Amino acid sequence: MKIIGTGAAHPTCSVTNEMLEKFLDTSDEWITERTGIKERCVISSEKLEDMAVAAANKALEDAGMTAADIDYIICSNVVNEYVTPALSCIIQGKIGATCPTVDINAACAGFIFAMDIAEDKLQCKKAKNILIVCAEEPSRMVSWQNRSTCVLFGDGAGAAVVTAGDELKAIRLTTSSLTDVLYYQRKLEPTPYISKDENFEPLVMRGREVFKHAVTSSCRDIRKLLNETGIDANDIKYYVLHQANRRIIDSIRNFLGVEEEKVPHNVERYGNISSAALPALLDELNRGGKLHKGDKLVFSAFGAGFTTGACIIEWAK
Ligand code: UT7
DSSP: OEEEEEEEEOSSEEEEEHHHHHHSSOHHHHHHHHOOOOOEEOOSSEEEEEEEEHHHHHHHHHOOOOGGGOEEEEOOOOOOSSSSOOOOHHHHHHHHHOSHHHHHOOOOGHHHHHHHHHHHHHHHHTSSSSEEEEEEEEGGOOOTTHHHHHTOOOEEEEEEESSSSSSSEEEEEEEETTTTEEEOOOOOOTTTOOOOOOOOOOOOOOOHHHHHHHHHHHHHHHHHHOOOOHOOOGGGEEEOOOSHHHHHHHHHHHHHHHHHHHOOHHHHHHHHGGGGGHHHHHHHHTTTTOOTTOOOOOOOEEEEEEEOOOOOOOOOO
């Protein structure tokens, strides 16, 4: 597999820490110190599907392709306005593709899980060109009265077009059922027969536990991939890490002993946009002219589940 196009789209409404201070018992100082986040873009008038489509179209254009060239679409999404149809079905129609599509939910690690499925599809020649779209609106899962969670998230979409190649050097996925540190239950319609207790609440997160799992698992995954491939850590151009918290990013970097300039970040501008974070950051690097053919990149992400995904790719463009 190789990545041949990237795209991203963010909502227009940017919410700064100062804006949050107006209705929450919080401060720019606390948020900046504990998370590195200064602002986040959140959905207001847009629909998530429109951002997904914008990111997809940019990725197609970057790949020099049209929707007709795509023969499979994978959409990574945790929540959107529709339970059904899947977001990928909506994206397919709006970009004018006709291929099969599927939605996956591997939380913030969704981009890597989607790449893994894409790699399999390409390997067994069931598809030639695959569009991956990660579209997320975590701002709609949190209570905006809860300062511990709502300050952390933003919304957005990131996309990538992948095709056959041997630039994916290694990939590693893990799931360890740890469902009580980070969860959000959707309220379902009542029926005359429901007799069990149901207690729906906005997103619940035990931040410190998630923090520790995130750092430990990301370091473990990256070390395993470097060992497995025999690639020297110094030969990695960029470590593209999940953008949840600047302190998590810095901790992973310190444990791995990696220089600061090798670990790009944009969490300060967008907050945590779940699985869209990796492709959106990759798109920033790509469009910023930071990537060159042959550059080795590490991706690593973690999310609710607890899921983790990491891979090493060589930049192909
Ligand atoms: O994609 C995966 C999703 N999630 C993550 O990656 C999140 C991982 N966790 C984290 O990023 C951090 O744990 C947080 C940013 C969520 C919290 O940082 P922390 O340093 O672990 O703080 P804490 O939870 O231990 O809270 C410290 C204090 C608490 O007050 P008390 O109990 O010590 O009096 C909180 O109530 O900070 C308080 N607090 C706040 N204060 C001002 C929590 N949120 C805020 C806030 N403003 N927004």
